[in-house]
Amino acid sequence: MADEDFELDTADLERRMQGAMGSLRTEFASLRTGRASATMLEPVVVEAYGQQTPINQLGTVNVPEPRMVTINVWDKSLVSAVEKAIMNSGLGINPQTNGTIIMLPIPELNEERRRELGRVAAQYAEHARVAIRNVRRDGMDQIKKAKDQVSEDDQKFWETEVQELTDRYIKSVDEALETKQAEIMQV
Incomplete structure (x- = not known):
């Protein structure tokens, strides 16, 4: 796989992405659903x-x-x-x-307020996506800095690893948003 000289700390990248998901869950919990x-x-x-x-x-x-x-x-x-x-x-x-x-x-939520809360949830999800993309960028920067220590094939391997990790967490954010918006719109 990779040379002994360079080993990307994917566990750290994943921990930071999990932190973004945890923050999103906390923000979603603060949105009242009636x-x-x-x-x-x-x-x-x-x-x-x-x-x-x-x-x-x-x-x-x-x-x-x-x-x-x-x-x-x-x-x-x-x-x-x-x-x-x-x-x-x-x-x-x-x-x-x-x-x-x-x-x-806690007042009953009307349709307009539900839509507004849905938009707020979407904003929270977008903040989480941005945080995850920032972690991705940091990982890619680490790979680029190690260009001299890593073969081109290994560089591609690490970039693919980081991208797959990012895609997985972005998908989790999208699923969490979909669930929260369904919960908000439920009467």
Whole structure:
């Protein structure tokens, strides 16, 4: 296969592509599909104690019923900051405060909102594809830099390996997007 001098670290490239897929899954989990879920608040961060802090580190997040998420904020002085972060998050939810408890009623999704969430999901998928292509570019750059150490046949072999890995992960992104969009459009 390849000379002893050059060995492309495909495991590192694959790990980085898996990271892009993991990030995509997290972003998809944050898209609400008409059901309440504690994970929908994961990307929301609050300015607290001089730094950006995830909501789940500022209070207890519960899902007491299918269309309601509650946050029991531990520090009463942070209730308004948490409320503001939720309103500015783009989730389309209006928080209701009762002391230190913030209630998030999940409204029924209308057709227009479902299409909008589908477009957001497509944007998240495109970001993942770009991240995967960037990893591919890094792998190809490593192969080009090792041009002196690698025969032309071996160079082609490594380029094919990197491309097949990229194609596999791009296909995974496309499948995940298709699944998420079907879930969003489900009434």
